[in-house]
Amino acid sequence: MIIIKPKTEFVVTVEAELTPDLAEKDVEEIKKFKVYYGKDVVELGELFEVTKEGDDKRLVLDGDFSRVKWIGCRMSDGEIVVKGSVGANCGAYMAGGKIVIEGDADDWLGAEMKDGEIVVKGDAANLVGCAYYGDATGMSGGKITIEGNAGNYIGEKMAGGEIEIKGNAGDFIGTEMKGGTIIIHGNCGFVGGDMKAGEIKIGGEFELVPTFVKQEDAWVGDVNVKGEGVVRKL
Amino acid sequence: MHHALHIKNGIVIDPKNGVKAEKMDIFVKDGKIVEESEVKGEDVKVIDASNKLVVAGGVDMHAHIAGSKINTGRTMRPEEMRVVRNIANKFRAAVGRVLLTSPAIGYEYAKMGYTSSFEAAQPPIGALHTHEELDAIPMIDKAALPVFGNWHFVFKYVEAKDIEKLKTFIAWALERTKGFGVKVVNPGGVEAWMYGGNVKSLDDQVPSFNVTPREIITSLIKAVEELKLNHSVHIHCNRLGVPGNYETTIETIKLAGGFSNDARQVLHVTHVQFNAYAGDSWRTVSSGAEEIAKTVNSMDNVTIDMGQPIFGHATAMTGDAPFQFTLHRLTGARWSNKDSEVEGGAGIVPLVYLPKNPVHALQWAIGLELGLLIDSDKVVLTTDYPNGGPFTEYPYIMAMLMSKKMREGELEKVSPYVQKASNLPAIDTEKALEEVIHMTRSLPARILGLPQKGHLGVGADADIAIYNLNPLEIDTSNDFEKVYKAFKTAEYTIKSGRILVKNGELVDEHWGKTYWVDATGKVDMEAIKPDLEDYFKYYSVELQNYGVEERWLKKPERIVI
Ligand SMILES: [Zn+2]
Numbered sequence: 071m072i073i074i075k076p077k078t079e080f081v082v083t084v085e086a087e088l089t090p091d092l093a094e095k096d097v098e099e100i101k102k103f104k105v106y107y108g109k110d111v112v113e114l115g116e117l118f119e120v121t122k123e124g125d126d127k128r129l130v131l132d133g134d135f136s137r138v139k140w141i142g143c144r145m146s147d148g149e150i151v152v153k154g155s156v157g158a159n160c161g162a163y164m165a166g167g168k169i170v171i172e173g174d175a176d177d178w179l180g181a182e183m184k185d186g187e188i189v190v191k192g193d194a195a196n197l198v199g200c201a202y203y204g205d206a207t208g209m210s211g212g213k214i215t216i217e218g219n220a221g222n223y224i225g226e227k228m229a230g231g232e233i234e235i236k237g238n239a240g241d242f243i244g245t246e247m248k249g250g251t252i253i254i255h256g257n258c259g260f261v262g263g264d265m266k267a268g269e270i271k272i273g274g275e276f277e278l279v280p281t282f283v284k285q286e287d288a289w290v291g292d293v294n295v296k297g298e299g300v301v302r303k304l
Numbered sequence: 305m306h307h308a309l310h311i312k313n314g315i316v317i318d319p320k321n322g323v324k325a326e327k328m329d330i331f332v333k334d335g336k337i338v339e340e341s342e343v344k345g346e347d348v349k350v351i352d353a354s355n356k357l358v359v360a361g362g363v364d365m366h367a368h369i370a371g372s373k374i375n376t377g378r379t380m381r382p383e384e385m386r387v388v389r390n391i392a393n394k395f396r397a398a399v400g401r402v403l404l405t406s407p408a409i410g411y412e413y414a415k416m417g418y419t420s421s422f423e424a425a426q427p428p429i430g431a432l433h434t435h436e437e438l439d440a441i442p443m444i445d446k447a448a449l450p451v452f453g454n455w456h457f458v459f460k461y462v463e464a465k466d467i468e469k470l471k472t473f474i475a476w477a478l479e480r481t482k483g484f485g486v487k488v489v490n491p492g493g494v495e496a497w498m499y500g501g502n503v504k505s506l507d508d509q510v511p512s513f514n515v516t517p518r519e520i521i522t523s524l525i526k527a528v529e530e531l532k533l534n535h536s537v538h539i540h541c542n543r544l545g546v547p548g549n550y551e552t553t554i555e556t557i558k559l560a561g562g563f564s565n566d567a568r569q570v571l572h573v574t575h576v577q578f579n580a581y582a583g584d585s586w587r588t589v590s591s592g593a594e595e596i597a598k599t600v601n602s603m604d605n606v607t608i609d610m611g612q613p614i615f616g617h618a619t620a621m622t623g624d625a626p627f628q629f630t631l632h633r634l635t636g637a638r639w640s641n642k643d644s645e646v647e648g649g650a651g652i653v654p655l656v657y658l659p660k661n662p663v664h665a666l667q668w669a670i671g672l673e674l675g676l677l678i679d680s681d682k683v684v685l686t687t688d689y690p691n692g693g694p695f696t697e698y699p700y701i702m703a704m705l706m707s708k709k710m711r712e713g714e715l716e717k718v719s720p721y722v723q724k725a726s727n728l729p730a731i732d733t734e735k736a737l738e739e740v741i742h743m744t745r746s747l748p749a750r751i752l753g754l755p756q757k758g759h760l761g762v763g764a765d766a767d768i769a770i771y772n773l774n775p776l777e778i779d780t781s782n783d784f785e786k787v788y789k790a791f792k793t794a795e796y797t798i799k800s801g802r803i804l805v806k807n808g809e810l811v812d813e814h815w816g817k818t819y820w821v822d823a824t825g826k827v828d829m830e831a832i833k834p835d836l837e838d839y840f841k842y843y844s845v846e847l848q849n850y851g852v853e854e855r856w857l858k859k860p861e862r863i864v865i
Pocket of ligand 1: 366367368424425574575622688691
């Protein structure tokens with residue numbers, strides 16, 4: 071296990087693709103890991119204190135990481151625990167392992183993730199499990215759980231896996247969704263635009279785009295794209 | 305900085321001047337190639353080119369490098385902009401997968417030893433945008449070909465059979481757009497697209513005008529030849545991307561029959577691969593390359609370029625708006641339509657060429673067939689960037705044309721459909737290094753009508769590439785990997801006498817010229833004034849606000865006819 075602590079409050083954002091793989095290296099090597107601080111390439115050790123306890127594949131990020139982007143990007147196994155909040159793109163393209171965020175998560179949480187698990191104890195911002203602009207497929211596997219609320223654009227172009235939001239969410243839920251499940255326990259805004267397949271379950275109030283057909287216990291659409299997506303009450 | 309260079313002991317191939325792999329020295333002064341005596345007493349920088357190939361800088365006569373199409377492509381394809389190309393060193397950021405940013409275009413050409421590139425379809429009303437973007441491309445010399453084949457003025461003068469006014473209009477348009485020559489894209493077809501249609505043959509009538517594609521093409525050839533422009537009519541044929549279109553292409557090529565020019569072709573047919581399909585549907589499609597090659601080889605006044613697809617990402621962007629819509633319907637990929645008022649239109653659709661896709665593999669095979677079967681003095685190497693893929697893969701095409709062994713290896717990786725639908729597997733031809741140098745330098749320069757480009761004779765522009773390849777030793781049939789690697793990254797690229805690339809690294813940034821052709825002295829500009837004033841009521845801009853002033857360009861180079 072390695073513990074990484076910010077040395078200062080960051081003036082500009084840091085881009086650091088920190089994964090549990092780092093924990094297999096020795097401390098001096100970890101400190102030399104290259105990250106971006108604004109436009110400059112610097113060594114991890116210049117911005118963070120790094121300590122190592124044992125050899126398990128575990129990263130503990132102790133402090134405020136809300137200005138640190140790309141944490142857990144492309145990780146495939148092991149665990150990351152963030153004691154505070156994280157910046158954008160956390161868990162992007164993730165293929166396995168687990169990320170636990172005790173604070174809040176910024177935009178693009180788990181974007182295009184393929185497998186593994188992300189748990190957010192606080193809130194998440196926009197674009198959870200989405201496809202990056204221009205790409206055809208968002209989240210395709212794994213699970214994202216958000217204990218608090220989430221913003222707009224949840225699971226856009228999502229093709230598999232599950233997103234569960236315990237609180238409320240914003241607009242544009244499951245836009246162009248192709249598979250997988252989104253569960254929202256609270257309220258949300260517009261749901262299902264251009265949805266082709268998959269399922270969205272909502273506990274509270276929501277607004278459905280008008281191009282869904284009411285069936286017994288669910289709505290099916292979006293008929294605009296000959297979709298067979300299912301939206302139902304939780 | 306040195307004013308003079310002495311490139312010593314290189315092995316020179318210079319097809320225009322009959323130099324076939326000879327050890328000789330090249331001297332440069334003030335941006336030009338000079339006699340040795342001219343550099344005596346100068347502060348001369350000596351470049352040791354021992355055992356290396358020395359050739360003229362590459363000339364790309366057909367690519368889409370600036371203007372509203374490529375920019376719309378960039379806007380609608382954010383995924384193209386995630387690749388950072390670490391080639392710019394201390395210069396500007398260079399970004400893009402296949403759709404590159406303007407600086408990246410210049411840097412990549414220079415890295416490959418290319419020193420000139422022509423934007424092949426400038427919407428006239430978008431001329432200012434095109435020139436702003438050309439001015440953002442460093443390293444190379446540039447020019448733009450405005451499109452004429454669907455312009456209402458052209459229809460009007462062709463309909464009236466008034467060649468004098470057509471000539472005057474061409475001169476006016478080239479001056480206003482700071483254009484270099486006459487490009488024609490699917491003549492009449494883009495006008496038909498304004499009504500949701502297209503033309504299906506050279507003899508279809510264009511909606512609302514009493515003209516046909518055949519009449520548009522022949523009238524434009526006549527006008528261009530009478531004006532004696534540097535470059536001939538440069539045509540993207542009707543029925544592009546339609547199985548069975550090779551017959552239309554052959555008919556179009558034959559329209560050049562009645563014309564002649566001592567210096568060059570009278571018709572250049574572009575990215576012919578996209579217009580060389582036999583069969584009557586995508587299920588029965590096959591290669592029409594052999595028939596086209598026979599026709600081109602039998603004529604002495606027509607040239608073509610390949611439009612070779614490269615497997616991987618590409619973006620289709622042409623002034624052929626109806627074709628772009630068809631492509632969008634065929635692939636389901638994103639589509640953007642562009643309208644340029646009474647001048648024509650365009651469309652943009654993302655594309656991936658997959659080796660295992662039978663149609664893509666066939667397109668790839670047809671491009672190579674054209675390159676191999678057509679006389680090396682009549683076919684130029686292009687990918688129609690970014691329609692067929694990146695220009696950075698020209699070295700792949702060069703190596704493929706020279707090696708049957710390389711082609712056999714590549715054929716194993718592609719759909720077996722090409723075995724029955726094309727003749728590529730049976731072609732034994734291996735082009736010589738000298739021929740491929742001609743197809744990428746001296747030939748495009750001659751076709752464009754630029755006597756100072758594409759060769760290393762005294763008086764030529766000092767645009768020079770040096771490659772880590774000894775033509776006296778290399779076995780191009782077997783050492784294709786070495787050939788590919790050598791042409792990918794030049795040892796030296798020299799532009800206007802300045803060293804821009806050294807050992808494959810960019811070491812200097814240079815701003816090239818933008819050529820434009822001024823033929824206004826050959827016509828009576830007053831003759832079309834009332835027509836212009838009358839027709840501009842259909843434009844969204846006033847006549848006096850239309851066009852680009854020379855002083856707005858960074859480094860304009862006016863060629864007076
Ligand atoms: Zn083109």
